[in-house]
Amino acid sequence: MTFSNETKGMLIGFIGIAMFSLTLPFTQMAVKEMSPFFVAFSRATIAGFCALILLILGKYKLPTKNQIKRLIIIAIGIVYGFPIFTSMAMTTLPSSHSGIVLGILPLTMSVLAAIRYNEKASLAYWITSIIGASLVVTYAFIDNNGFFIKEDLWLLFAILFVSIGYSEGGNLSKEMGSIAVVSWALVITLPINIIATYFFYETSFSSVSFQALISLSYVGLFSMYIGFFFWYKGIAMGGISRVGQVQLIQPFLTIFAAFFLTNEKITFLNILFALMVLVVIIIGKKTKIEIK
Numbered sequence: 001m002t003f004s005n006e007t008k009g010m011l012i013g014f015i016g017i018a019m020f021s022l023t024l025p026f027t028q029m030a031v032k033e034m035s036p037f038f039v040a041f042s043r044a045t046i047a048g049f050c051a052l053i054l055l056i057l058g059k060y061k062l063p064t065k066n067q068i069k070r071l072i073i074i075a076i077g078i079v080y081g082f083p084i085f086t087s088m089a090m091t092t093l094p095s096s097h098s099g100i101v102l103g104i105l106p107l108t109m110s111v112l113a114a115i116r117y118n119e120k121a122s123l124a125y126w127i128t129s130i131i132g133a134s135l136v137v138t139y140a141f142i143d144n145n146g147f148f149i150k151e152d153l154w155l156l157f158a159i160l161f162v163s164i165g166y167s168e169g170g171n172l173s174k175e176m177g178s179i180a181v182v183s184w185a186l187v188i189t190l191p192i193n194i195i196a197t198y199f200f201y202e203t204s205f206s207s208v209s210f211q212a213l214i215s216l217s218y219v220g221l222f223s224m225y226i227g228f229f230f231w232y233k234g235i236a237m238g239g240i241s242r243v244g245q246v247q248l249i250q251p252f253l254t255i256f257a258a259f260f261l262t263n264e265k266i267t268f269l270n271i272l273f274a275l276m277v278l279v280v281i282i283i284g285k286k287t288k289i290e291i292k
Contacts, residue, residue: 009238013246016231021253023223024095024102025261026215027087033212034203036087039219041196044079046220048190051183060180068188070172075185077165079193083224085158089151095262096270099254101140101155103277106244107133108163113240116167132248132280139273166244169228170235178232182225248277 003011030039054060063071089098107129140152173181205213234243252274258264 006238006242009234009236009243010246011234012230012237013234013243014249016227016229016234017246017250018253019222019227020231021099021250022257022261023219024086024090024098024254025258026218026223028090028095028258028262029215030212030219031087031091033208034216035200036091037084038197038200038202039216040080040083040087041193041200042216043083043220043224044186044189044193045197046217047224048186048193050221050225051186052190054179055183055187058179060183063176063180063184067172067176067184070168071181071185071188074165074169074172074181075189077161077163078169078182078228079165079185079189079224081161082158082165083219085154085161089154089158091151093151093155094264095258096251096255096264096266097140097143098155099258100143100251100270100273100277101136101152102159102254103136103248103251104133104156105159105163105166105247105250108159109167109240109244109247112163112167113244116171128280128283129245132277135273135276135280136251139269143269166231166235167240169232170240170243173232173236178229178236181232182228186225248280252278 027039086098110125110129144152169178169181169185176184234246237243255264255266255270255274259266
């Protein structure tokens with residue numbers, strides 16, 4: 001059986017999404033005992049040192065000036081914007097709620113792809129993406145008893161920043177490879193992250209639980225680094241808009257991750273909206289996307 005590049009890209013991207021789906025529960029456990037800013041910068045520092053070692057051992061060539069500019073854009077999205085705003089949101093929001101709100105990501109990625117990379121999606125694709133985004137917004141409104149709270153605003157900022165980082169990173173991976181892209185983005189910003197980690201260090205590690213340390217280690221190694229190997233590779237193979245739709249399944253995975261990791265209840269509302277979003281994925285898979 002042979003698979004198209006789109007299908008391969010979606011399968012590879014799914015592995016990255018599976019890793020990312022645990023990010024919110026682990027972040028929630030970490031920020032309960034540590035500053036959200038410390039968690040955001042220290043996870044980037046952990047990933048940055050791993051990236052530095054890999055680049056040295058792998059003898060990766062230096063990026064060009066143009067690639068460095070694009071790597072800075074990527075870093076703004078995935079190294080700073082998303083980790084900082086999600087850490088702030090997770091100080092109060094449940095992981096399952098946040099995971100479903102982040103389901104709007106495929107739509108924002110599609111908009112950026114259409115504007116910057118000339119990916120032309122069909123009307124059917126846009127309809128399914130808008131339906132998926134509408135479901136997410138409706139869920140946030142209902143789950144907050146008819147209100148939108150500031151923590152949801154932090155999540156929206158996180159979505160905007162990470163959409164930029166995902167889109168630019170996936171496109172640059174076609175030139176440099178997914179591992180090189182995320183590694184250089186982390187290494188370029190490593191000096192800043194080390195200083196910021198020290199600045200926001202407030203709680204002694206001796207007073208932090210083993211659970212919180214494991215959580216920080218996970219978001220540093222997998223959420224911030226290894227997951228991007230698969231995610232950027234998938235986007236490079238299958239296109240930003242198409243592979244981006246795989247993210248619609250992430251809320252569903254996060255709900256179950258939150259149940260097992262943080263003992264959050266799986267409510268009828270959560271399952272209902274997660275299933276409706278899943279249906280959107282199945283329909284969206286059959287729509288057409290052309291890359292000019």
